[in-house]
Amino acid sequence: MGSATELAYTRIRQGILDGAHGPASRLREEDLAAGIGVSRTPVREALRRLGAEGLVEFTPNRGVRVVAWSERDLQEIFELRALLEGYGARLAAGRATAPALRGLTVLAERMEEAVRGHAPDRLERVAEINNRFHQGVLAAAASDRLVAILGHVVQVPLVRHTFRRYAPRELERSLSQHREILEALRQGDPEWAASAMRSHILGARNVVGRAPTGGGAAAT
Amino acid sequence: MGSATELAYTRIRQGILDGAHGPASRLREEDLAAGIGVSRTPVREALRRLGAEGLVEFTPNRGVRVVAWSERDLQEIFELRALLEGYGARLAAGRATAPALRGLTVLAERMEEAVRGHAPDRLERVAEINNRFHQGVLAAAASDRLVAILGHVVQVPLVRHTFRRYAPRELERSLSQHREILEALRQGDPEWAASAMRSHILGARNVVGRAPTGGGAAAT
DNA sequence: AGGGTCAGTATTGTATACAAGACCCTGGCT
DNA sequence: AGCCAGGGTCTTGTATACAATACTGACCCT
Helix, strand or coil, rough: CCCHHHHHHHHHHHHHHHHCCCCEECCCCHHHHHHHHHCCCCHHHHHHHHHHCCCEEEECEEEECCCCCHHHHHHHHHHHHHHHHHHHHHHHHHHHCHHHHHHHHHHHHHHHHHHHHHCCCCCHHHHHHHHHHHHHHHHHHHCCCHHHHHHHCCCCHHHHHCCCCHHHHHHHHHHHHHHHHHHHHCCHHHHHHHHHHHHHHHHHHEEEEEECCCCCCCCC | CCCCHHHHHHHHHHHHHHCCCCCEEEEEEHHHHHHHHHHHHHHHHHHHHHCCCCCCECCCCCEECCCCHHHHHHHHHHHHHHHHHHHHHHHHHHCHHHHHHHHHHHHHHHHHHHHHCCCCCHHHHHHHHHHHHHHHHHHHCCCHHHHHHHHHHCCCCHHHHHCCCCCHHHHHHHHHHHHHHHHHHHHCCCCHHHHHHEEEEEEEHHEEECCCCCCCCCCC
């Protein structure tokens, strides 16, 4: 794991995700390199990769900026997620193994606990578990390519953006939809699974683009 | 153009596309650099980018290999294309401008001429025009993100792979489907457009995975 | 005074030199 | 004879030095 490029990639990505490098902020190679403790070479390679993944933007001879999403981008992203994750759920309905289903069940339960709990980092935990649930469904679909593509679409900063926009009722709906998706997978019903996942995500799309409510947590 | 990295990227990609670097063949940085006339640095960056696009595979400390597609990969790719390009056609039905439609009409006509002609490079031309038609529909959908994603999915080497697998009748069907898609777009009928595009691509999926016939040309 | 141009500076782009790790072949041992 | 060990070589990974390009500010010209 020692690889300096790997380290640079992880650190820079992390910096973007948790807001240390805000949207549209410029990234100077020298600074990054100094901060991480490697030379510019691995930093450049890491930036190249982040660029290919859509997290940063290149301008020749003018450096790299963190990508800033427009309202339209967000809509586009949720549309594509609905399409692709819906498809993933459809596949998963035919392929999910018993252990995979058990894992998803545990995640759904943990998420409910997290929502109903009162921990101060409640929102963080909910978002994290939610993310793992979606990853789990995707994994059950057993399509490497789909995983790769969704990696390009659903950028984690977006989750931050979605953060805190759920009203309590919408959050409950989200939990209920997770249970529904799970049930559809258990029954091996592809259409139901796809449809439930689609609704789940299109519901989230409409939450994005509103002012933050402060009342809930990100839940796709 | 001037940029050495850009040059390296283009040349290596070209080499993969036209078979100079066959599937699973190893790429040594030094060789590539010497062949292109630049140093290893831009070559590495180009390889990094190609890796992110899914054209080559990295193995730490062991270099880069051109990706080799399995049968299952091909099925997966066509499924995803059907999904994504179907969606693209749906969007395009509501957004295509008159000039865009005219452009697509010209392409459809040219493709028919190419199919019916007897030029020795007929297959090449058909594949090329076909590709531009699909790009055109996609462009009409006006979703940058969709374009980017499909760029990751539909790799051109795959077109080579599909090459020469069409029987004449299937090729005719393909032309007819292009006309149908175009008509659906003209009428602004999203469901029809999506469905026609889906059929078109799923038809191609079944052609892939057969032995080459030698009788036709690639036509998605 | 305003605008343009030219030099200085900062930052990215490229080359090269050096380090580290992985493959391969030979030699010795069991 | 087969197998393990060790060194040599080849290739990738990283650092640094150098080149080229774009920003900044000041000065000159109109």
